[in-house]
Amino acid sequence: MNWQHLFLPHKETHKKAHLISWHGLLIYILLFMLLQVGFSIFAQFKPGVLGIDARIDQKKVIELTNLERQKAGLLPVTESLSLDTAAAAKAANMFQENYWAHFAPSGKTPWDFMQGAGYKFSYAGENLAKNFYTSEDVVNAWVASPSHKENIINSKYREIGIAVVDGVLNGQKTTLVVQMFGTTQALAQAPTVSVGGQKIVLPQNENQTFTAEAPQFVASANTQKISPGVVDPYLVYKTFGVGVLSLVGVLLVVDFMVLRRQGVYRLSSHHFANLSFLAAGVVTLIGMHPGVVL
Numbered sequence: 001m002n003w004q005h006l007f008l009p010h011k012e013t014h015k016k017a018h019l020i021s022w023h024g025l026l027i028y029i030l031l032f033m034l035l036q037v038g039f040s041i042f043a044q045f046k047p048g049v050l051g052i053d054a055r056i057d058q059k060k061v062i063e064l065t066n067l068e069r070q071k072a073g074l075l076p077v078t079e080s081l082s083l084d085t086a087a088a089a090k091a092a093n094m095f096q097e098n099y100w101a102h103f104a105p106s107g108k109t110p111w112d113f114m115q116g117a118g119y120k121f122s123y124a125g126e127n128l129a130k131n132f133y134t135s136e137d138v139v140n141a142w143v144a145s146p147s148h149k150e151n152i153i154n155s156k157y158r159e160i161g162i163a164v165v166d167g168v169l170n171g172q173k174t175t176l177v178v179q180m181f182g183t184t185q186a187l188a189q190a191p192t193v194s195v196g197g198q199k200i201v202l203p204q205n206e207n208q209t210f211t212a213e214a215p216q217f218v219a220s221a222n223t224q225k226i227s228p229g230v231v232d233p234y235l236v237y238k239t240f241g242v243g244v245l246s247l248v249g250v251l252l253v254v255d256f257m258v259l260r261r262q263g264v265y266r267l268s269s270h271h272f273a274n275l276s277f278l279a280a281g282v283v284t285l286i287g288m289h290p291g292v293v294l
Contacts, residue, residue: 020248035237043171047172048171048230050231050232051168051230051233054166055134056164056177058163061138061139061164062079064135064139065139079160079162080161082117083180084162085161088178090110091177095165095168095174098169100128102195102294110126110180110193110195114180121183123154123157123194124192124193129293131290131291141291157181160180161181162178163176233290248281
């Protein structure tokens with residue numbers, strides 16, 4: 001195969017360069033999939049090397065949360081050390097049991113951690129986030145989600161606890177943010193917890209017995225060894241995507257110039273396919289972000 005045909009249209013047949021043909025587009029997609037698989041395998045053999053280097057501040061998250069409540073005409077929530085402890089225990093447990101959910105594989109619930117910290121509540125709620133870069137990113141993502149925003153602007157809540165904890169989750173360095181809300185006032189006949197957009201009413205005795213689990217989980221959060229040299233998969237994906245789109249864009253321009261010079265340029269289904277690929281790629285890159293809320 002003539003290597004020029006990878007980048008330039010064929011002089012005789014006027015076929016497009018191979019790198020902007022359907023085969024080329026399939027190769028880009030395959031390379032992206034191989035990159036994902038490669039990262040997954042690498043994370044299992046070298047846990048903690050891949051991950052996000054976050055800059056999230058616990059106090060800033062509380063400040064931004066109260067700003068959203070102020071916009072909704074609500075009173076601010078005050079920081080509770082007990083809820084801070086409960087949130088830290090929940091984050092540590094997620095690393096310990098290697099899960100990303102409101103409920104642990106072992107059966108532990110959000111209110112178990114609140115009870116473990118000695119927090120007796122009438123109303124409570126939990127928001128989770130992972131792999132965001134900044135405090136603003138975290139709160140903006142919660143606000144963009146109706147169920148998470150409902151927790152943030154819930155008028156029943158009086159207190160808040162935040163934990164920002166680094167650890168290794170599924171082989172990757174991960175920054176978990178746990179946000180817990182609550183009120184100790186007797187506003188309800190039975191304790192109510194809001195998790196994942198669902199309100200769960202607990203039996204009266206569910207909020208009476210406290211355990212000593214929280215200190216144990218908090219201690220375990222600080223024992224994970226996190227590699228200082230973190231490779232950010234998100235930036236690699238984005239760099240790869242920008243590189244591919246730039247290459248396709250340049251080759252389309254070259255294709256246009258060469259065929260126009262030969263006097264045979266015309267629009268075809270291939271051009272529309274390439275332009276669609278470029279448009280989809282740009283939209284994907286703009287919408288890409290590593291963070292997830294739950």
